[in-house]
Amino acid sequence: MSSVGEEVTPRLLDEYTQGFMVSQVLFAACELGVFDVLAEAREPLGSDAVAARLGSSPRGIELLLDTCASLKLLHVETGGGRALYKNTELSSTYLVRSSPRSQQNMLLYLGRTTYLCWAHLAQAVREGKNQYLNTFGVPSEELFTAIYRSEEERLQFMRGLQDVWSVQGRSVMTAFDLSPFPLVCDLGGCSGALAKECVSLYPGCQVTIFDVPQVVGTAKKHFPFPDGGRISFREGDFFKDPLPEADLYILARVLHDWTDESCSRLLRRIYQSCREGGGVLVIESLLDADGRGPLTTQLFSLNMLVQTEGQERTPAQYQALLATAGFRDVRCQRTRGIYGAVLARK
Numbered sequence: 001m002s003s004v005g006e007e008v009t010p011r012l013l014d015e016y017t018q019g020f021m022v023s024q025v026l027f028a029a030c031e032l033g034v035f036d037v038l039a040e041a042r043e044p045l046g047s048d049a050v051a052a053r054l055g056s057s058p059r060g061i062e063l064l065l066d067t068c069a070s071l072k073l074l075h076v077e078t079g080g081g082r083a084l085y086k087n088t089e090l091s092s093t094y095l096v097r098s099s100p101r102s103q104q105n106m107l108l109y110l111g112r113t114t115y116l117c118w119a120h121l122a123q124a125v126r127e128g129k130n131q132y133l134n135t136f137g138v139p140s141e142e143l144f145t146a147i148y149r150s151e152e153e154r155l156q157f158m159r160g161l162q163d164v165w166s167v168q169g170r171s172v173m174t175a176f177d178l179s180p181f182p183l184v185c186d187l188g189g190c191s192g193a194l195a196k197e198c199v200s201l202y203p204g205c206q207v208t209i210f211d212v213p214q215v216v217g218t219a220k221k222h223f224p225f226p227d228g229g230r231i232s233f234r235e236g237d238f239f240k241d242p243l244p245e246a247d248l249y250i251l252a253r254v255l256h257d258w259t260d261e262s263c264s265r266l267l268r269r270i271y272q273s274c275r276e277g278g279g280v281l282v283i284e285s286l287l288d289a290d291g292r293g294p295l296t297t298q299l300f301s302l303n304m305l306v307q308t309e310g311q312e313r314t315p316a317q318y319q320a321l322l323a324t325a326g327f328r329d330v331r332c333q334r335t336r337g338i339y340g341a342v343l344a345r346k
């Protein structure tokens with residue numbers, strides 16, 4: 001039995017309290033290029049060598065590397081009074097910029113933008129709205145004007161969103177057999193990550209990426225597309241402009257940005273443009289039926305509060321939105337990842 005003098009705060013409370021510091025260790029190590037330098041070196045490096053290559057303070061780097069080692073982001077070998085560091089498999093796969101499954105762009109976006117908005121979480125809960133004004137002094141009446149504060153910010157956001165599909169894109173695009181839909185329109189298709197997955201999985205299909213003009217411009221300039229003419233672009237505002245006719249409309253991480261009212265408006269427009277027998281594929285992080293989990297999706301939902309006008313939803317909530325717009329045969333498929341798919345037919 002412990003006496004009052006030995007009392008410690010519960011481990012769970014400590015973990016939660018320090019959670020933001022752990023995130024920052026990860027973000028800072030990405031920002032500084034720690035994992036990239038260790039990947040390029042091809043042999044374990046001492047902290048002085050890492051500090052020299054990054055032009056950072058030896059003391060700061062040593063503290064950061066040792067903390068990364070405790071977090072299992074780095075291996076450390078000690079011998080002869082020296083510590084040598086190298087990437088773990090987790091870091092080599094997901095944190096090194098040149099890895100095909102790298103999540104580095106998303107982590108940089110989270111560290112540079114999302115993290116700052118989360119400093120205003122309590123205010124977001126009080127006001128029930130996003131925190132672009134409090135965080136960056138940017139009014140958020142035009143949501144995506146606020147989100148895309150600069151060309152650099154837009155590119156970082158687009159690269160970050162793409163990172164997730166480099167790992168989970170295949171599972172969401174195979175959640176249903178999409179081969180009956182030859183003409184696909186990816187609304188809010190951004191950098192084209194899912195469009196590329198779609199044409200590689202379904203040889204007969206063509207995809208139009210529909211997005212706002214700035215995003216289409218950035219996608220064409222900064223992201224590679226396969227030859228063959230099966231992916232094309234259309235610039236426009238999906239709330240106002242005519243939508244391309246298609247057999248299947250993809251809405252990936254689009255509805256979670258908007259209120260129920262805006263979602264219904266968009267889904268009604270899609271229903272009108274959709275070919276008879278066609279459908280809509282909603283790809284989102286799905287809440288459990290009672291809305292009380294999974295925790296990651298609940299955190300994403302709070303993130304939608306802090307950064308957008310929307311929220312994450314349960315399958316039944318998506319079903320209700322789709323049915324109100326006229327869609328039928330609504331089917332939901334969860335995947336092993338955090339994103340699931342909902343397919344509905346016209």
Ligand SMILES: C[S@@+](CC[C@H](N)C(=O)[O-])C[C@H]1O[C@@H](n2cnc3c(N)ncnc32)[C@H](O)[C@@H]1O
Nearest residue numbers: 161188189190211212215236237238239252253
């Ligand atoms: C959260 S991102 C999701 C991007 C992509 N579907 C994905 O899953 O990675 C939302 C996308 O919707 C686009 N978008 C927002 N408002 C739009 C509008 N009014 N018309 C067309 N696209 C819009 C954004 O530019 C952005 O590419």
